[in-house]
Amino acid sequence: MRGAALMSPTHVRHEDRARAEAEYRRLLxxxxxxxxxxxxxxxxYINPAAIRVLGAASDTQIVQRPIADFIDPAxxxxxxxxxxxxxxxxxxxxxxxxxxxxxxxxxxDACSVAAMRISDGRPMYEVIFDRIPLAAPVIxxxxxxxxxxxxxxxxxxxDLLHDGVVIMGTDGRFEFTNAAARRILGSNADDLxxxxxxxSGLDLPLFDAQGQQLSFDAHPIRWIQxxxxxxxxxxxxxxxxxxxxxxxxxxxxxxxxxxPHNSSVLFSFTDIxxxxxxxxxLRHDATHDWLTxxxxxxxALNQAATSLVTTGDDRLxxxxxxxxxxxxxxxxxxGHPVGDGVLRVAAxxxxxxxxxxxxxxxxxxxxFVVLMMGPTSSAEVEALAGRVHTVLSADIAIETLTLQIGAxxxxxxxxxxxxxxxxxxLRDADTAMYRAKARGPANTSYFEREPRGAAATDPND
Numbered sequence: 001m002r003g004a005a006l007m008s009p010t011h012v013r014h015e016d017r018a019r020a021e022a023e024y025r026r027l028l029x030x031x032x033x034x035x036x037x038x039x040x041x042x043x044x045y046i047n048p049a050a051i052r053v054l055g056a057a058s059d060t061q062i063v064q065r066p067i068a069d070f071i072d073p074a075x076x077x078x079x080x081x082x083x084x085x086x087x088x089x090x091x092x093x094x095x096x097x098x099x100x101x102x103x104x105x106x107x108x109d110a111c112s113v114a115a116m117r118i119s120d121g122r123p124m125y126e127v128i129f130d131r132i133p134l135a136a137p138v139i140x141x142x143x144x145x146x147x148x149x150x151x152x153x154x155x156x157x158x159d160l161l162h163d164g165v166v167i168m169g170t171d172g173r174f175e176f177t178n179a180a181a182r183r184i185l186g187s188n189a190d191d192l193x194x195x196x197x198x199x200s201g202l203d204l205p206l207f208d209a210q211g212q213q214l215s216f217d218a219h220p221i222r223w224i225q226x227x228x229x230x231x232x233x234x235x236x237x238x239x240x241x242x243x244x245x246x247x248x249x250x251x252x253x254x255x256x257x258x259x260p261h262n263s264s265v266l267f268s269f270t271d272i273x274x275x276x277x278x279x280x281x282l283r284h285d286a287t288h289d290w291l292t293x294x295x296x297x298x299x300a301l302n303q304a305a306t307s308l309v310t311t312g313d314d315r316l317x318x319x320x321x322x323x324x325x326x327x328x329x330x331x332x333x334x335g336h337p338v339g340d341g342v343l344r345v346a347a348x349x350x351x352x353x354x355x356x357x358x359x360x361x362x363x364x365x366x367x368f369v370v371l372m373m374g375p376t377s378s379a380e381v382e383a384l385a386g387r388v389h390t391v392l393s394a395d396i397a398i399e400t401l402t403l404q405i406g407a408x409x410x411x412x413x414x415x416x417x418x419x420x421x422x423x424x425x426l427r428d429a430d431t432a433m434y435r436a437k438a439r440g441p442a443n444t445s446y447f448e449r450e451p452r453g454a455a456a457t458d459p460n461d
Contacts, residue, residue: 032183033160036127038067040083044124053110053131055102062103072099072107083125086116095157100129111157128160130179163250164269168221170262184248184271186240207237207245220252221265228260235276247276289362291340292347300361300369305422307373308414313357317376318413319425320385321433322350324366324392325406325441334401341398342405349391355384369429378413385409385444393442408437412447 025045028035034050036043046054046062054070056062062070071079075098082093092115100110112129158165164181168174177185185204206214216222220231232251239245250269254260287299295303307316324346331339343366350360350368357373370388372381392407410433412425420428428447436445 031162032180033128033162034130036062036067036129038125038127040067040123040125042066043070050129053102053108053129054100055104055106070101072101075099083114083116086114086123086125089116089118091116095160098129111160113160130159162270164248164267164271166267166269167255168265168267170225170264172219172221175264181269184246184269185238186242186244186246204241205239207239209235209237211237220267224252224254224265225260225263228254228257230254235272246271246273248272289347292344292362294347294351294368295359295361297361297363300359300363300371301422303359304371304426307371308422308425311416313374315374315416316371316414316425317374318370318372318381318411319429320370320372320381320388321410321426321429322368322370322388323408323433323437324368325408325437327366327405330403330405334398334403338398338401338403342396342403345396345398346392346405349394350388353384353387353391355380358384369426376413381411381413385411389442389444406442408433408441409444410434410436410447411444 028047034053035047036050037045043063046059095113098112099107101107108131110129110131114125114127117124159179164184165178166181167176230253235249237245237247248269252267254263255266256263289296359371361369363369396403410429412428432445432447436443
């Protein structure tokens with residue numbers, strides 16, 4: 001605290017600014033767009049993408065050299081004029097064509113945008129640039145005419161954007177993709193333009209936020225063309241041509257709203273895969289046990305509460321309470337790390353013998369619960385309990401040890417006319433489990449409900 005008290009507000013501001021500058025520099029380093037920063041005279045920073053475009057091996061070949069060394073003399077006057085028009089922090093030039101000079105002396109045409117940033121009271125100029133891609137053929141009698149120039153400029157500007165931009169025709173084929181779209185979708189222009197995206201779903205399948213593949217009729221293109229409305233804000237998964245799934249969010253609209261059925265559709269989108277994956281990890285961690293990877297108590301209770309009041313294949317039909325036998329002696333004799341290993345193996349084995357609709361969860365310590373879903377016969381309940389006993393009675397190898405455990409299982413079935421609350425259902429399964437445990441290791445006990453006032457019985461008694 002004394003050190004903190006001695007720090008002046010000015011020092012704190014300097015530290016905050018230094019951290020912000022470092023974070024900003026980190027973002028620029030990762031940017032796919034070439035970025036250069038200069039003070040009007042010399043280059044003070046260049047990111048890896050710009051180093052590659054200018055043909056340099058490292059930033060040492062560019063930083064601290066005059067900015068004029070990398071601009072063709074024929075373009076230098078125009079560059080200075082545009083920079084002189086920038087008056088304050090945040091001012092930005094219009095996109096402009098410029099001829100750049102690479103490290104090896106060759107030149108290239110590029111499109112650039114410059115922004116002024118005031119740093120320590122003096123102007124700095126952040127320049128985003130990239131080579132001008134070859135324009136698609138334009139039917140025109142005069143080469144180099146205004147339509148060609150306008151198209152080249154438009155494509156160059158779109159390629160400088162960080163957001164992906166695509167145009168899709170009424171047949172679902174890509175008509176145009178900018179550089180960011182190709183990067184996000186893991187493709188180059190030749191891979192995407194002409195690809196049929198919306199019929200078979202085999203090229204670039206789309207998925208909703210729950211991971212369900214969108215049908216042909218639910219495809220954004222069809223929705224926009226059918227309604228004539230813009231679409232935006234949804235999160236969509238896209239399987240790239242290389243099989244990797246990315247998550248994007250953005251907007252789509254008709255290019256010609258007056259003729260929706262024949263209009264191409266413009267989409268702009270942002271890659272949010274990193275954010276989506278981080279959120280999914282947090283969601284998984286909140287609902288799953290850290291040690292075994294199984295659903296945790298909270299998730300199991302929520303699932304049981306929902307399935308207890310529904311019908312059909314999602315209806316809760318039986319609950320199995322499982323308590324591992326002899327785990328305490330394993331912990332006492334060999335330590336908790338070995339006991340944790342036993343828990344992980346036990347969880348994997350139980351998971352391996354579940355039916356597809358059923359859920360097994362760890363609810364704490366050495367206790368697990370199984371929720372059986374959908375129409376379930378007494379024979380299926382008995383068979384599942386038998387499979388659990390079989391896999392848990394087999395030897396478990398942990399490091400150099402060979403260990404044996406088992407399980408005590410309590411079962412209560414749930415009928416369609418069951419009026420018990422969730423707490424009562426779980427209590428009854430727990431009661432049956434303790435009855436099984438009282439008989440000795442590796443036993444199963446059923447909770448059987450009797451008319452009001454009668455004691456619970458067990459078919460094994």
